[in-house]
Amino acid sequence: MNTPAVNVTWEDLVSTALVGTDRRSASPGEVLEQAAVQAVRARAGRRTREGRPPAPAAEETRPLAARAAGDRLARMLGGEQARLLPEWLEAAAAIGVRVPAHLIPGLLDLGARDRSIRSHLGALTGARGRWLAELNPSWSYLLAEAADMPSGDLWEFGTSGDRRGYLAALRAAAPAQARELLERGWDKETPEDRAAFVLLLSENLGMDDEPFLEAALDDRRREVRQAAADLLTRLPESRLARRMAERAARFLVKDGGGLRADPPKACDSTMERDGVRPRPPAGTAQRGWWLQQVIARTPLAFWAGHLGLPPERAVQLKVGDWAREVAMGWTRAAILQHDARWARALFEVEPLTDLLAVLPPDEQSARAAELVVRHPVDGQMIMMLGGVARPWGPRLAKAVLKKIVETSGTQPWNAGELIRLAGERLDPAMHGHVQEIAELAVILRFRYDMSKELS
Amino acid sequence: MSAGVANVRRVIERWSRDQVLSLAPDAASQKAAAGVSAPGKWSGSGALPDVVWGECKGSGATPYRACVDLSEPAYKCSCPSRKFPCKHALGLLLLWASDGVPDGGAPAGWVTEWLEQRRSRAEQQDRREREPAKGSRPSSGSAQRESRVTAGLSELERWLTDQIAHGIAGARQTGLADWDELGRRLVDAQAPGVAGAVSRLSRVLREEDWPGLLLEEYALIHLLAVAHRRAAGLPAGLAETVRSRVGFPITREDVLASPWIRDDWDVVGARDEEQDRLVARRIWLQGRATGRAALVLSFAPIGQALDASLVTGTTIDAALAYYPGASPVRALVAERYGPATAGPPAGTKLSRVPGRIAEVLAGDPWADSWPVVLGDVIPSTESLVDESGNGLPLHPAGGVPWRLLAVSGGRPVTVAAEWTPRGLRPLTVWDEEGQVVRL
Numbered sequence: 001m002n003t004p005a006v007n008v009t010w011e012d013l014v015s016t017a018l019v020g021t022d023r024r025s026a027s028p029g030e031v032l033e034q035a036a037v038q039a040v041r042a043r044a045g046r047r048t049r050e051g052r053p054p055a056p057a058a059e060e061t062r063p064l065a066a067r068a069a070g071d072r073l074a075r076m077l078g079g080e081q082a083r084l085l086p087e088w089l090e091a092a093a094a095i096g097v098r099v100p101a102h103l104i105p106g107l108l109d110l111g112a113r114d115r116s117i118r119s120h121l122g123a124l125t126g127a128r129g130r131w132l133a134e135l136n137p138s139w140s141y142l143l144a145e146a147a148d149m150p151s152g153d154l155w156e157f158g159t160s161g162d163r164r165g166y167l168a169a170l171r172a173a174a175p176a177q178a179r180e181l182l183e184r185g186w187d188k189e190t191p192e193d194r195a196a197f198v199l200l201l202s203e204n205l206g207m208d209d210e211p212f213l214e215a216a217l218d219d220r221r222r223e224v225r226q227a228a229a230d231l232l233t234r235l236p237e238s239r240l241a242r243r244m245a246e247r248a249a250r251f252l253v254k255d256g257g258g259l260r261a262d263p264p265k266a267c268d269s270t271m272e273r274d275g276v277r278p279r280p281p282a283g284t285a286q287r288g289w290w291l292q293q294v295i296a297r298t299p300l301a302f303w304a305g306h307l308g309l310p311p312e313r314a315v316q317l318k319v320g321d322w323a324r325e326v327a328m329g330w331t332r333a334a335i336l337q338h339d340a341r342w343a344r345a346l347f348e349v350e351p352l353t354d355l356l357a358v359l360p361p362d363e364q365s366a367r368a369a370e371l372v373v374r375h376p377v378d379g380q381m382i383m384m385l386g387g388v389a390r391p392w393g394p395r396l397a398k399a400v401l402k403k404i405v406e407t408s409g410t411q412p413w414n415a416g417e418l419i420r421l422a423g424e425r426l427d428p429a430m431h432g433h434v435q436e437i438a439e440l441a442v443i444l445r446f447r448y449d450m451s452k453e454l455s
Numbered sequence: 456m457s458a459g460v461a462n463v464r465r466v467i468e469r470w471s472r473d474q475v476l477s478l479a480p481d482a483a484s485q486k487a488a489a490g491v492s493a494p495g496k497w498s499g500s501g502a503l504p505d506v507v508w509g510e511c512k513g514s515g516a517t518p519y520r521a522c523v524d525l526s527e528p529a530y531k532c533s534c535p536s537r538k539f540p541c542k543h544a545l546g547l548l549l550l551w552a553s554d555g556v557p558d559g560g561a562p563a564g565w566v567t568e569w570l571e572q573r574r575s576r577a578e579q580q581d582r583r584e585r586e587p588a589k590g591s592r593p594s595s596g597s598a599q600r601e602s603r604v605t606a607g608l609s610e611l612e613r614w615l616t617d618q619i620a621h622g623i624a625g626a627r628q629t630g631l632a633d634w635d636e637l638g639r640r641l642v643d644a645q646a647p648g649v650a651g652a653v654s655r656l657s658r659v660l661r662e663e664d665w666p667g668l669l670l671e672e673y674a675l676i677h678l679l680a681v682a683h684r685r686a687a688g689l690p691a692g693l694a695e696t697v698r699s700r701v702g703f704p705i706t707r708e709d710v711l712a713s714p715w716i717r718d719d720w721d722v723v724g725a726r727d728e729e730q731d732r733l734v735a736r737r738i739w740l741q742g743r744a745t746g747r748a749a750l751v752l753s754f755a756p757i758g759q760a761l762d763a764s765l766v767t768g769t770t771i772d773a774a775l776a777y778y779p780g781a782s783p784v785r786a787l788v789a790e791r792y793g794p795a796t797a798g799p800p801a802g803t804k805l806s807r808v809p810g811r812i813a814e815v816l817a818g819d820p821w822a823d824s825w826p827v828v829l830g831d832v833i834p835s836t837e838s839l840v841d842e843s844g845n846g847l848p849l850h851p852a853g854g855v856p857w858r859l860l861a862v863s864g865g866r867p868v869t870v871a872a873e874w875t876p877r878g879l880r881p882l883t884v885w886d887e888e889g890q891v892v893r894l
Contacts, residue, residue: 010667013670014666014667014670016619017619017622017623017666017670017673018622018623018624018666019622019624020619020620020621020622020623020624021619021620022620022621022622023622028615028616028617028618028619028620029616031619032615032616032619032673032674032677032678033674033677033678033681035670035671035673035674036674036675036677036678036820039670039671039674039675040675040816040820043812043816043876044812044813044816044817045809045813046809046812047809048805048806048808048809048841048845048846048847049838049845049846049847049848050844050845050846051835051838051839051840051844051845051846051847052835052840052844052846053833053834053835053840053844053865054833054835054836054860054865055865056864056865056866057864057865057866064888067554068553068554071471071472071552071553072553074472074473075472075489075492078485078486078489079486080486080489080490100886101861101862101864101886102858102861102862102884102886102892103861104861105857105858105860105861127864128861128864131864131865132857132860132861135836135860136855136857441495442493442495445493445494445495446493449494
C-alpha cells in the first residue's frame with residue numbers, strides 16, 4: 001500500500017480538486033485518498049482554542065418565582081392565554097420575584113416587539129436580564145428600564161434606566177432634593193434623558209418646581225418642552241397656566257345662552273413656546289387645532305369663574321362653530337390635569353374610554369355598568385370596557401355576564417370579544433360561578449391559579 | 456406534625472414542564488396538551504410513585520381515561536387519537552408536573568387492569584427474547600444484496616474519481632441534480648447509508664468554504680467505498696463499522712445477542728432531525744459507572760409517534776446492547792430495571808474532549824456526531840470555555856444559544872452537547888437548582 005504524501009497542503013488539494021486532476025496531471029484516486037487522510041487527521045487533531053468567556057452576571061437580589069409560577073409563564077410564552085401575560089408580569093413584579101433564567105430570552109424577545117410589557121421586565125429579569133441585554137443588541141432597551149431599588153453611585157455611574165429609577169425614588173421621598181439634583185447636571189444630560197427626567201417630576205409636583213419647568217420651555221428638544229408644558233398645565237398658579245387662561249378668555253366667551261368660539265388666527269411664538277404645536281394632524285383645520293390645544297392647557301378651574309358655571313352646566317352649553325374642538329380640548333384637559341369632576345361631567349355627554357381612567361376604580365366600574373345595561377353591544381362598548389381597570393365590580397360583572405348570554409346567540413363575534421375581555425377583568429375568584437360560559441370559566445380559572453401561585 | 460411519617464420517598468423525581476413537552480410528537484401536540492392540562496378538565500386523578508392517572512372531560516359524554524407508567528414511561532389513553540403519546544396523556548403529565556395531581560389514592564380498576572396487562576405482556580416478551588434466535592442471518596437474498604452493493608459502490612468510486620478528474624468547480628450548478636440521480640442509484644443498489652450521505656451533500660453548498668467541505672465529504676464517501684471493496688483485509692470491528700455505514704441492516708435480535716451493559720444511564724439530551732419526510736430522534740445516554748456514551752435512534756414519518764420512552768434529564772437503571780462497530784455508540788435498550796435517582800450527570804473536563812474525539816475517529820473515521828457532557832464550562836456567544844480559558848467552538852448553524860447563556864450567566868454549568876466536526880450543538884443544561892433545561 002502506498003503511503004499518501006503528507007507534504008501536500010489541504011489548500012493544494014482543494015485547488016486541484018476544483019480545476020480537476022486532468023489539468024494538473026495528478027491521479028484523482030490519490031487526491032481523494034490524501035484528502036480523506038487530511039480531513040480525518042484535521043478533525044481528530046483539533047485542539048481547544050483560547051476562548052474568552054463573558055464576565056459573570058451580578059448576584060441576584062430577588063428570590064426566584066415559585067416553580068409552578070415559572071411553569072405557567074413558560075406556557076404563556078408558548079402561546080397559552082398569552083393575553084394574560086401582562087397580568088402575570090404585574091403580579092410577579094408586585095411580590096418582588098424574578099423569572100427563571102431560561103425563560104428570560106423568550107420574554108426579552110417579546111419585549112423587543114411589544115413596548116407595553118417592558119416596564120416590568122427590568123426588575124423581573126434581574127441581574128441576568130441586564131447581563132443578557134449587554135450581549136444582545138436587540139434587547140438593549142432593557143437597560144433603559146428601571147431595575148431594582150436604587151442605591152449608592154447609581155446617579156453618577158448607572159445606566160439611564162438605573163438613573164431614572166434613582167431619581168423616581170428620590171422624588172417620591174424628597175421632592176425638592178430630587179429637583180435640585182437634576183438642576184445641577186441638567187446641561188450635561190442627553191435630550192432623551194432630559195425628557196424622561198422631566199416626566200418623573202409629575203410625582204409630588206408643586207409650585208416649587210415652576211421656575212425650573214418654566215425654564216425648560218426653552219429647551220432645544222421638543223419632547224422636553226412638551227413634557228414641561230404638560231406639567232405646568234397642572235399648576236393653576238404657574239405663569240404658563242395664567243398665559244393660557246388669558247388666551248382662553250379671548251378665544252371662548254359666553255354668548256347669550258351658549259358659547260362662542262373665536263379661534264386664534266395665528267400661532268405666535270409665545271404660544272409655541274407654551275407647548276402649542278403649530279402643525280395640525282392631517283384632516284384637522286389649523287385654527288381649530290390651536291383652539292383645542294389652548295383649551296387643553298388652560299387650568300380647568302379657570303372656567304368656573306370665566307363662564308360663571310360649574311362644569312356640569314358648562315359642558316351642556318351650546319357652541320356654534322368649533323363645538324367639536326372645544327369638547328376635545330376639555331376632554332384632553334380633564335385627562336392631563338386628572339380632574340375627576342370634569343371627567344364625570346364630560347362622560348355624561350360622551351362616554352369616552354380615556355375619561356374613565358381619570359375616575360376612581362369603583363366609579364369606573366359603576367359608570368360602565370350603567371352603559372352596558374342601557375346599550376346594545378357594539379365596538380364602541382367594547383372599547384369603553386377596555387378602559388375599565390380590573391377587577392370589575394359586582395354590578396359591572398353582572399351586567400356583562402348578562403350581555404354575554406344575550407349576545408352569544410345573535411352576535412357570536414361580539415360575544416367572543418366580550419368573553420375574552422371579561423376573562424381578563426373579572427375577579428378570578430368568580431371562576432366557579434360562570435360555568436355556563438365555558439370559555440370564560442377557563443380563563444378565570446387560569447387567572448385564579450395564576451394569582452395563587454404569585455401570592 | 457407528622458411530616459416524617461407522611462413523607463413518602465419519591466422514587467421518580469417530578470419532571471419539569473420542558474421534559475414533558477419533549478415527549479410530544481410535534482409542536483401541535485404540545486399546544487393541544489397544554490390545552491387539556493387545566494385542572495378543571497380532570498377528575499379522579501391520582502399519582503403513585505411510578506404511575507399517574509386521571510379522567511379527562513372531552514367533547515363526548517364519557518371522559519377519556521389516561522394513565523402513564525412513569526418508570527418506562529408508557530402511555531395509555533382511551534381516546535381514538537393516532538398521535539402517541541396523545542394530548543391527554545401529555546396533558547395529564549403537565550398537570551402532574553405542575554403539582555396538580557394529588558399524591559396517593561387507590562388507582563381505579565381500569566388503571567390496575569392496564570398495569571397488570573403490561574406486566575404479563577412484558578413477561579411473555581422476556582421469555583421470547585431469552586429463547587435462542589431461530590436460524591441466524593438468512594443467506595438467500597443476502598448474496599444478491601452483497602453483489603448489488605459491491606456493484607453500486609464501485610460505480611460510485613468511478614463517479615467520484617471522474618468528478619475529481621474533471622474538477623468540482625461546477626458543483627454549485629450541477630451538484631443537486633447529479634446527487635439526486637446518484638442517490639437514487641445507491642438506493643437501488645441497496646446501500647441506503649451511502650445514499651443518505653450523498654443526499655446530505657447539498658448542505659455544503661450553503662457554506663462559503665464549500666469547495667473544501669465538498670472535497671472532505673467526497674473523500675470520506677470515497678474512503679467508505681474503498682473500505683468496502685477491501686473489507687476482507689480490515690479488522691473485524693472496522694469491517695462492521697463499514698457495513699453499517701454502507702447501510703447493511705442488522706436485526707434487533709442480532710444486536711440483543713451481543714453482551715449487555717447494565718448501568719445507571721443518564722438521558723443527557725435529544726435532538727430531532729427531519730430527513731426525507733422522516734423525523735429521526737437521536738437520544739443520547741451516558742453511563743454513570745461505565746462513562747460510556749450511547750445513542751438510541753428512532754424514526755417516524757413526520758407528525759407520527761416517535762420513541763417517547765427516554766426523558767431528557769432522567770436516569771434509568773437499564774441494560775443496553777450496542778450495535779457492532781469499531782467505535783460503538785448506537786444501542787438498544789435491552790431491558791429496563793427501573794428508574795434511578797436523577798441529577799446532573801457527571802461532566803468531563805473540556806480539555807479532555809479532543810483526546811476523546813481522536814479516539815472515536817481512530818475507530819470510526821466517518822463518525823460525525825458524539826455526545827459530550829461537559830462539567831464546569833462557561834458558554835459564550837460562540838463557544839464553550841473552561842475556567843483555564845480553553846474553548847471549543849459551537850456549530851455556527853445553531854446561532855447564539857441564548858437560553859444556555861441565560862441559564863449560565865457567565866458562571867460554570869454542566870452542559871450536554873453533541874460534538875460534530877463543525878462544532879458543538881448544545882442540547883441540555885442543568886440550572887442553578889439542578890433543574891434540567893432543554894436547549
